[in-house]
Amino acid sequence: MKKLLLSLLVLGVLAVALAGTWYLRREQRISAFAAAPITLPAEGVTLAVPTGTSPRTLAKLLADAGIVTDPELLYLYIRRERVGPRLKAGEYLFEGTLTPAQVVEQLASGRVKLYRFTVPEGLRVEEILPLLAGSELKLDLEELRRLASDRNFPREAGVPVASLEGFLYPDTYAFTRGATAKEVLTKMVERALEEYRKADAQRKDGVKLSLLETFTLASIVEKETGQPQERPRISCVFHNRLRQGIKLETDPTVLYAMKLLRGVYSRNITRKDLRTPHPYNTYTTPGLPPGPIASPGAAALQAALHPLDCEDLFFVSRNDGTHIFCPTLECHEAAVRKWQVEFFREKRRRQRMNGTP
Structure with a gap:
């Protein structure tokens, strides 16, 4: 009986030792795997992780895409580190040389792939929308135009008039895949209003322009200025003319007025154009036009509210x-x-x- 108990004890010790050795070796394999770098193609690898993807399925997706080499070891690593609940769905770009641990950290932090586009200063809405549609976001141009022409949407987005003209702020934007036309346009309006608030905080004493008037004057300053340092002085000229009741007589407003009349934008101005009455033609109509003629940048907004003394x-x-x-x-x-x-x-x-x- 004693011999049997001794044998069972020895077997138990051996089993524990074997299990410990197996566990230690597995942990070593997992650790070595997690730290082993893999160099991805120069263009990187983009992977979409659907909502609700389990850690095991995710590990297989990553292995199938060539981002990791062993789905089982990756799954074991995820379990060991208890990061499964933190892994986030989305579209990811993996590039350069990464270890599996770095891949998992990127998924846990939610650093998804971003699509960027840049809108320069001084463009009209009809010029901006094709830029958005032609970006990697692949926004639908007709949907963009529908929203831009919807008289309710600008007001919903915070614009005080029924037009987005002048309020699609020129900047570089970054969005994730799946961003809608409405989300993108709303963000651009929010940026415009954000920059207005910054300029308004530095408003010069005596400048009484409303929000709409500020964007209108800033858009004219933007179109008239070839050198950034001249914006405050050009703004001063227009402020002086407005104060003295002198027509602004600025060519960009004539071009915009003729575009509204004819449906086609031209860079050429004729004497007849200068004499053609239109609310946007500042040669025939005193004061500011009814709204902006393009999208001004931050410097133009600042110049409109803080002109030079001249x-x-x-x-x-x-x-x-x-x-x-x-x-x-x-x-x-x-x-x-x-x-x-x-x-x-x-x-x-x-x-x-x-x-x-």
């Missing part, structure tokens, strides 16, 4: 992106002769001498 009433392009500023009509007429008449006359003369068109 006595200027005119500015004339030097044809290099900068302007000559004048406080009097005499100064302005001299600048026009030099930079709009003589400049182009000399340019045509040189072209004829060089035989260029």
Whole structure:
């Protein structure tokens, strides 16, 4: 009887030792696997993890995509680290050289793949929407246009008028796959209003522009400015003209008015265009137009609410992106002769001498 008990004890000890050895070796394998880097293709590997994916299924998805080498060891690692409940669904981009532990950490942190697009300053809504549709988000252009033309949507998004013109803030945006047209447009409006609040906090004493008037003037400043440092001075010119009841007479508003009349945007202005009455034509209509003519950036919004102190009433392009500023009509007429008449006359003369068109 004693021999039997001794044998059972020995067998028990051996079983425990074997189990311990097996467990230790398994832990070593799991640890070695989790720390072993794998180099992914140069373009990376994108993987969509559906909602409700179990850790075992996820491990297989990762192995099938070539992101890890052993689904069973990955599953055991997930169980050992107790990260299963933290793993998040979504679309992920795995790139570079990663260990399985880093892959799991990315999934647990929810660092999903982002799709970016950039909207430059000074674009109109009709120019911005195709940029969104052509981005990697692949937004539906007709849906974008439907929302932009829906008179209720702008107000729902926080715009004080029934148009998104001027309120799709120019910036670089990042969204996850599946972002809707409504979500994207709403975010762009939110950014515009956010930048307005920042500019409003620095509003100059005596500047009484409303939110809509601010975006309207800022859009004109944006379209008129070739050099960023000139924005506050160009804003000063327009503020001075508004204060004195002088028509703004700014060409970008004429182009916008003619686009509304004809349905087609043109960069050329005729004398007839200047004389064509329209609420957006600041050669025929005093004051600010009814709304923005493009999307202004942060600097233009700041300039609209915090213009430079100046006595200027005119500015004339030097044809290099900068302007000559004048406080009097005499100064302005001299600048026009030099930079709009003589400049182009000399340019045509040189072209004829060089035989260029």
